[in-house]
Each structure stands twice: as C-alpha cells, then as structure tokens.
Amino acid sequence: MTNPPGLMISAPASGTGKTTVMLGLLRALRDDGLTVQPFKSGPDYIDPAFHLAAAGRPSFNFDSWAMDPQLLGGIAAKAEGADICVGEGSMGLFDGVATRGQTGFGTSAETALKMGWPVVLVIDVGGQAQSAAATALGFKMYNPDLPFAGVILNRVASPRHERLTRAGMDKAGVKVLGSLPRRGDLKLPERHLGLIQAVEHPDLDAAIAGYADFLRENVDLDAIRAAARSGPAMEAHPLPAPPAQRIALARDAALSFTYPHLLDGWRAQGAEILPFSPLADEAPDTGADLVWLPGGYPELHAGTLAAAATFKAGLRKHAETKPVHGECGGYMALGAGLVDKDGVQHEMAGLLGLVTSYAKRKFNLGYRRAVLDGPMPGFAAGAALRGHEFHYSSIVEQPDTGLAQVFDADGNPVAQTGSRRGHVTGTFFHLITGEAS
Incomplete structure (x- = not known):
C-alpha cells in the first residue's frame, strides 16, 4: 500500500x-x-x-x-x-x-x-x-x-x-x-x-x-x-483478532482507555462491541460472551462505582459462567476495594481479592512483556503479550493466583503480575498486542 x-x-x-x-x-x-x-x-x-x-x-x-x-x-x-x-x-x-x-x-x-x-x-x-x-x-x-x-x-x-x-x-x-x-x-x-x-x-x-x-x-x-513526504509502500495486514464475538465494553469517564487499533481490529473481524456505562449503573449486556473493563480514572469516581449496584450485580452474574477481564483501572474496579487519595476505602465488584490504594501514590510506568501462566480472553496459556503500564496506585492486597510472568522493556521482572480467579482476569498493563508464535 x-x-x-x-x-x-x-x-x-x-x-x-x-x-x-x-x-x-x-x-x-x-x-x-x-x-x-x-x-x-x-x-x-x-x-x-x-x-x-x-x-x-x-x-x-x-x-x-x-x-x-x-x-x-x-x-x-x-x-x-x-x-x-x-x-x-x-x-x-x-x-x-x-x-x-x-x-x-x-x-x-x-x-x-x-x-x-x-x-x-x-x-x-x-x-x-x-x-x-x-x-x-x-x-x-x-x-x-x-x-x-x-x-x-x-x-x-x-x-x-x-x-x-x-x-x-x-x-x-x-x-x-x-x-x-x-x-x-x-x-x-x-x-x-x-x-x-x-x-x-x-x-x-x-x-x-x-x-x-x-x-x-x-x-x-x-x-x-x-x-510532507511518504516512505516506501507497506504491506497491509489484519489488525489483532477479537477475544470474543460479542464484547460488552465499559465506556464512560471512569473506564475508557483502550488502544484504537484493538477495537478497530475487533470490529473489522466481525466482533460486536456492546458499550455500557458503570457510572450510569448499567449492567453489561446479558448476551455478551465477554465483559472487558478498560483503564481510566476509577479513583475519581470510586464512590459512584461503589454505589453502582446494578453494574456490580451484572458483572458478578456474568462471571459465574463467562469471562470478565480488566485492565489497570478496570482491574482495580474488579477488586475487593479501592482506597482513594483521602484514605477512604470503597467497595468494588469483589470478583478479585485485589485492594489498591491512591493514599500513598506509587508511580508505575513502562512497557511490559507478559508470558501468561494461564489463559485470558483471546490468548492461551504460554502466550506472550506486549503492553504498557501507567498509573499511580499501590497494591494493598492481592491474594489471588498470578496471571503472568511480567517483565519491563529490559527484561527485568515486574512484581505486579495481574491475577485470576475463576472466569475473571486482570492486568495493570494495557494490552497493545500479542506476539506472533
């Protein structure tokens, strides 16, 4: 092209x-x-x-x-x-x-x-x-x-x-x-x-x-x-494949960070994106195959998310039989609690045991390469993923099974490995792509 x-x-x-x-x-x-x-x-x-x-x-x-x-x-x-x-x-x-x-x-x-x-x-x-x-x-x-x-x-x-x-x-x-x-x-x-x-x-x-x-x-x-100039022609290839056919995607001021090439690739290859708003206390579509909570600013809306009973009940019902995945802010929203900058703990969905805190800010920034210990939506155990992490939260508790072996751009181990419980998975890094096998 x-x-x-x-x-x-x-x-x-x-x-x-x-x-x-x-x-x-x-x-x-x-x-x-x-x-x-x-x-x-x-x-x-x-x-x-x-x-x-x-x-x-x-x-x-x-x-x-x-x-x-x-x-x-x-x-x-x-x-x-x-x-x-x-x-x-x-x-x-x-x-x-x-x-x-x-x-x-x-x-x-x-x-x-x-x-x-x-x-x-x-x-x-x-x-x-x-x-x-x-x-x-x-x-x-x-x-x-x-x-x-x-x-x-x-x-x-x-x-x-x-x-x-x-x-x-x-x-x-x-x-x-x-x-x-x-x-x-x-x-x-x-x-x-x-x-x-x-x-x-x-x-x-x-x-x-x-x-x-x-x-x-x-x-x-x-x-x-x-x-303005252009370089040599490049060969066009499909963007990343969708992790499911019908994807309920959180989309509002609290949770909205997803790389555009992923959503474009998912739609281009036949996936149906079903947006819903946790801040409006909306439950994910009951016909969805997967619920995906992207990153965002849950710490700015922690009280509203904690009070969103319909949203949380819908998540829990879906997770009984079908996968739920969260990235960064979405991962925090899947946890047991989120401590805001004032030290107040808010009850999150409770699908994972994760408790995170903004009371003591910790800067987490950089590329991430993750090798999955078990499957997550769209990827089998052993798959290598590339992503990026950028947040200021600290982990207070993380009692669940780790999701992956995670490394920074230089290959150094990263302690925040994500976690899994039942059909629920989460990562602190935002997925960019999987590596070709």
Whole structure:
C-alpha cells in the first residue's frame, strides 16, 4: 500500500506544546478541505481521542517496541483515502527504551523513519533566543537519515525575542515554519496521567478551533504541507483478532482507555462491541460472551462505582459462567476495594481479592512483556503479550493466583503480575498486542 505524504510533530521533550500544535494543525488542514489521518507514536491512549475530535478521523498508535512489522503495516493502512498524515510524537524525538523490542526502541524518530515523514520540531524558546538554534541543530544532525522539515518556535515573548531566535536559526541553517506568541490559554487541562480525557473537556471543539485559528495566524501552513513526504509502500495486514464475538465494553469517564487499533481490529473481524456505562449503573449486556473493563480514572469516581449496584450485580452474574477481564483501572474496579487519595476505602465488584490504594501514590510506568501462566480472553496459556503500564496506585492486597510472568522493556521482572480467579482476569498493563508464535 502506498502511504499518503505525512509529517511527524515532535519536540525535544515533553511539555513543549506539541499537542496543542498537533490539534491546531489537524483542524486547520481539515478546514482547508484535506482528509487528514492522525497518528500517535508511542503508547498513549488519551491523545488519539483528541486527534479524532480535531481531524474527524480515528487516530491510531504506532509503537516500534511493542508492534511487529505486520501490525505496523496494518496500522499504516488506516491512512487509506487520506490526503495527508500527521503523527504526534511522545516525549522527546529520540526518547525510547534501552532494549530493542519487536521492531525498535519505541522512539518517535523510528516511526518517522519507517513512514518517511519529515520532522517538525516544536521548540519552547522561553528563557532563550539564539541558543535555541543549538538545540534545533543538534536534533537535525543527530540522525542524518531522518528527514527534518524545520521548527515551530513556541512561547515567543515579543517581536524582539522572535527576531533574535530566528537569527540563530538562520545561522544554523534551520528552517522556521512558524512562531507562536506566548499565550496562557492554549494549555490543555491536565491531571496525573497527563491530559484529561477528551470527553471531559468542557468545550473541546471550541478549544481546537481556537488552536487552528492561532496556528493559521502564526504558522506557514503552505510550507508545512509542502514539506510532507511518504516512505516506501507497506504491506497491509489484519489488525489483532477479537477475544470474543460479542464484547460488552465499559465506556464512560471512569473506564475508557483502550488502544484504537484493538477495537478497530475487533470490529473489522466481525466482533460486536456492546458499550455500557458503570457510572450510569448499567449492567453489561446479558448476551455478551465477554465483559472487558478498560483503564481510566476509577479513583475519581470510586464512590459512584461503589454505589453502582446494578453494574456490580451484572458483572458478578456474568462471571459465574463467562469471562470478565480488566485492565489497570478496570482491574482495580474488579477488586475487593479501592482506597482513594483521602484514605477512604470503597467497595468494588469483589470478583478479585485485589485492594489498591491512591493514599500513598506509587508511580508505575513502562512497557511490559507478559508470558501468561494461564489463559485470558483471546490468548492461551504460554502466550506472550506486549503492553504498557501507567498509573499511580499501590497494591494493598492481592491474594489471588498470578496471571503472568511480567517483565519491563529490559527484561527485568515486574512484581505486579495481574491475577485470576475463576472466569475473571486482570492486568495493570494495557494490552497493545500479542506476539506472533
């Protein structure tokens, strides 16, 4: 399959403003009449929902550590029919892990190289001027094989600041594609896992329209479009197969984090997704073959979940004869209790003995490779899975049988192995894909 031309929006580090640039660019290009395909490089399940809102087209993750070439090809095929692709990087452009995964180290630079996309580097020039050119030049030269379109200067304090910064870029031979004045209202709301969810934003469409207007005023959109390129054709492959035919999927502000390529693959291969809302005290469809609770923010809604008697009774009834699986926040909701940040324990579904706590925050972040000790929905015992973990909870109790042998990206054992009881399984990591056997 021939890929449409594309670009990678990246930065030297997190927190430079690349997400607001990404959203504004997606909407501006869409408003110009282009069909825009967004992508996210790396293991992020929040940004794709913002991309969808901006571009009007579902966004998908590329992940060189977790994904094999077949899955990367299947995800690249989602750009079919698009006029241009725009990818958003994670962290800094070259940031990844130390040990190679299925096709790489998980960097945004690898995604850009694989797809043939030139990099647009968003640089926060606050507190510097000509010195920003040294950063830009270093990124441009770090990997000479990586095409480099230029930079967007962000948080520019004044016309004089812009002149000095541009002078440095001119001296370094770095093309400036835009210069964004400092504006405090351009920052998206955040919480401990990064951005709030798209569904929680009080007026997301208006915010994105504002970002698009801001970019149109301060960025050379024609130059950005002209810089887009595509790499060699990639062979399209099916996305991951569904773990069941009829899947009851929790979907609300408490539980919503699932990688888009999984849901797309499940639907494409005939599965029926049956959404329900635990916060609205809805039980899963009684005709479902599987109940799947994704991650999210159960700690923000612990009291509501604890009081959701219909939801919990429906889960328990299903689990008597059919599988239930939870990831991260969904795993916590399947447990016996969840302790909120104030130290109050809330009763969860009780299908597992797990008790988790946010009273003592513990940062858990990183890729995970899991080898299953027993089956879980969609996978047999012995299967190897790739995923990613990102949460701040601690385990207080975990009396059940472990689900898997779990390792970080470098192969070091991870203590949080997930658990199983009867037809119920759960993991702290979010599934990205299984490894080919």
